[in-house]
Amino acid sequence: TLILGIDTSCDDTGVGVVELAGGRVRVLANRVWSQTVHAQYGGVMPELASREHVERIDAVMADALAEAGVTVDELGAVAATSGPGLVGALLVGLMYGKGVAQALGVPFHATHHLEGHIFAAASEAELAPPFLALVVSGGHTHLFDVPREGEYVLVGATKDDAAGEAFDKIARLSGLGYPGGPAIAEAALTGNADAVPFKEPLQGQKGFDFSFSGLKTAALLAHRAGASAPDLAASFQKAAVHTLVKTTRRAAEATGRDTVVVSGGVAANRALREAFAGTGLRVVFPGRGLNTDNGAMIALAGAAAITAGRAPGTLAEGAEAYAPLAALAPQA
Numbered sequence: 585t586l587i588l589g590i591d592t593s594c595d596d597t598g599v600g601v602v603e604l605a606g607g608r609v610r611v612l613a614n615r616v617w618s619q620t621v622h623a624q625y626g627g628v629m630p631e632l633a634s635r636e637h638v639e640r641i642d643a644v645m646a647d648a649l650a651e652a653g654v655t656v657d658e659l660g661a662v663a664a665t666s667g668p669g670l671v672g673a674l675l676v677g678l679m680y681g682k683g684v685a686q687a688l689g690v691p692f693h694a695t696h697h698l699e700g701h702i703f704a705a706a707s708e709a710e711l712a713p714p715f716l717a718l719v720v721s722g723g724h725t726h727l728f729d730v731p732r733e734g735e736y737v738l739v740g741a742t743k744d745d746a747a748g749e750a751f752d753k754i755a756r757l758s759g760l761g762y763p764g765g766p767a768i769a770e771a772a773l774t775g776n777a778d779a780v781p782f783k784e785p786l787q788g789q790k791g792f793d794f795s796f797s798g799l800k801t802a803a804l805l806a807h808r809a810g811a812s813a814p815d816l817a818a819s820f821q822k823a824a825v826h827t828l829v830k831t832t833r834r835a836a837e838a839t840g841r842d843t844v845v846v847s848g849g850v851a852a853n854r855a856l857r858e859a860f861a862g863t864g865l866r867v868v869f870p871g872r873g874l875n876t877d878n879g880a881m882i883a884l885a886g887a888a889a890i891t892a893g894r895a896p897g898t899l900a901e902g903a904e905a906y907a908p909l910a911a912l913a914p915q916a
């Protein structure tokens with residue numbers, strides 16, 4: 585089965601095609617149009633995002649089909665993000681996906697954005713519960729236990745900023761530009777990771793939560809005290825990686841899970857990947873181009889839903905700005 589995946593949850597128009605055959609998945613195409621209009625405003629303007637999705641989605645769809653080398657009538661299922669995200673932006677991809685599914689008479693799967701981030705890792709390894717999933721993105725730092733297909737138990741989350749948000753804010757204050765994650769990672773290569781001492785967030789906690797606001801404040805003070813951008817980047821990255829890996833490892837021990845999925849934009853970070861590789865856990869990351877928002881990850885989540893025998897959604901499902909993943913009901 586060829587599955588079309590669409591994500592328009594924020595400021596990226598993503599369309600991907602995945603092939604599901606014999607229980608195995610293969611990404612055939614992954615095209616993303618990243619909107620640039622927002623840069624001049626210093627943040628995503630929801631109304632502009634919706635309009636750009638409308639203007640671009642046809643072209644991104646055509647590119648994805650061409651990359652996959654398939655025609656639209658060969659598609660056997662459609663998955664599109666229904667939430668969480670910007671409602672006006674979500675609606676564009678959701679309605680587009682429903683339209684394609686309706687026109688072709690194929691099943692439609694309204695998909696949770698975070699299930700997409702998690703199943704992005706299915707591009708690299710067979711992914712079957714139970715496992716732990718750490719989603720580290722621009723809006724989330726959430727640690728889920730996934731005991732069974734479709735069941736997500738939130739075991740920890742950030743108490744303030746998301747990890748990606750912290751990378752972005754610290755990059756901005758040290759003049760490294762946007763998006764901050766890649767800029768910090770690049771600057772860190774020439775910095776001294778021990779130059780700025782950061783206190784470990786939530787040290788000694790019994791739970792599995794995260795916090796980045798303390799690191800952010802410490803970074804601001806260090807910047808004012810004259811720390812160089814590379815030193816600040818390297819030191820902050822080290823501290824952020826340390827807290828993410830340490831807490832996730834403790835959660836793996838507590839839950840007895842030996843497989844950990846690490847996904848979302850921050851999972852592209854090389855220092856984070858190296859630190860996780862040193863834990864002895866089976867850690868699975870999304871493949872290239874699948875960490876930040878994209879359509880292929882939504883097709884991969886759709887493939888997982890189909891494989892698990894989940895019933896497709898109806899065309900009446902709407903877009904949801906706020907939609908906690910842990911509230912997804914497990915299917916009997």
Ligand code: ATP
Binds near residue numbers: 723766769854
């Ligand atoms: P959400 O999924 O929570 O709604 P989002 O979709 O906006 O948020 P993603 O696209 O998954 O987030 O990730 C974007 C974030 O990832 C940005 O904050 C960016 O700085 C960060 N990021 C991207 N590459 C890297 C990297 N190499 N190192 C660290 N952070 C990175």
Ligand code: FE
Binds near residue numbers: 701877
């Ligand atoms: Fe995302």
